[in-house]
Amino acid sequence: MKSVIHQKIIRIKENRAQVLEDFLAVETKIKILINDEEIISLFATPLYIKELVVGFILTENIIKGDFCPKEIEIIEEEEIRVKVYSEGFLDLSGKTLTSGCMSSFSFINELPEKYEDNFKIEKENLFSLFKDFQKKSELYKITGCVHYAALADQEKIVFIAEDIGRHNAVDKVLGYAFLNKLSLEDKILLVSGRISSEMVLKAGRWKIPIIVSRSAPTSLAVKLAENIGLTVIGFLRGNRCNIYTSPYRINL
Numbered sequence: 001m002k003s004v005i006h007q008k009i010i011r012i013k014e015n016r017a018q019v020l021e022d023f024l025a026v027e028t029k030i031k032i033l034i035n036d037e038e039i040i041s042l043f044a045t046p047l048y049i050k051e052l053v054v055g056f057i058l059t060e061n062i063i064k065g066d067f068c069p070k071e072i073e074i075i076e077e078e079e080i081r082v083k084v085y086s087e088g089f090l091d092l093s094g095k096t097l098t099s100g101c102m103s104s105f106s107f108i109n110e111l112p113e114k115y116e117d118n119f120k121i122e123k124e125n126l127f128s129l130f131k132d133f134q135k136k137s138e139l140y141k142i143t144g145c146v147h148y149a150a151l152a153d154q155e156k157i158v159f160i161a162e163d164i165g166r167h168n169a170v171d172k173v174l175g176y177a178f179l180n181k182l183s184l185e186d187k188i189l190l191v192s193g194r195i196s197s198e199m200v201l202k203a204g205r206w207k208i209p210i211i212v213s214r215s216a217p218t219s220l221a222v223k224l225a226e227n228i229g230l231t232v233i234g235f236l237r238g239n240r241c242n243i244y245t246s247p248y249r250i251n252l
Helices: 049-059 123-135 138-143 166-179 197-205 219-228
Strands: 004-013 016-025 028-034 037-044 073-076 080-084 147-152 157-163 188-191 210-213 231-237 240-243
Touching: 004 138, 016 138, 028 049, 037 049, 049 080, 049 166, 123 147, 123 157, 123 188, 123 231, 138 157, 147 166, 157 166, 166 188, 166 197, 188 197, 197 210, 197 219, 219 231
Parallel strands: 028 080, 188 210, 210 231
Antiparallel strands: 004 016, 028 037, 073 080, 147 157, 147 188, 231 240
């Protein structure tokens, strides 16, 4: 399924109307079925679908038990159905739909345990990583309407994903890490939008040391990050940023 389509538009600029073709990011429904039972539908960009579903299921702790990512079946028609098979049972008890944007879903579960580590990064490396991150969002350059997220180590971007939903973009990079057996405890999570409580919980569940954005964190995001030991960095633009929590991981 295409991630971008053409659309004829009328552009008005300086009192002049011009007919031309523009690009639109595709938004499609992705139905997740576990053991043939429909669990939830996500509205997402049809890229890295398996990564999205794996990241969502594992991060939100929906399945109690094992499942094999190799057996996930993706059926693309007018909408996309993703079939997951598991010998475990579904755990939807006590889940609460969060205030995430309309194009994604997240469930707040228990607060992750507090963690500390020896992960550190030079501030110059952090600035360089984020500049590289902002250059790599091809779909955003074309359409101007998607969010993007990435995993990085201290030196380079490891993987980047784009989606109309910012939580979806994060789930895609987490799903990529799970499918490729990458450690998350020595990675940095880079995001394009605001850092919400849901973002902090997703990072905290896998003990990611640092989350970074060019936008601001919410008050609840900072409070939760303080409780679990996550370093939150916002307003990273050029060679400046704000460090809100656990600054020991940044060599200033």
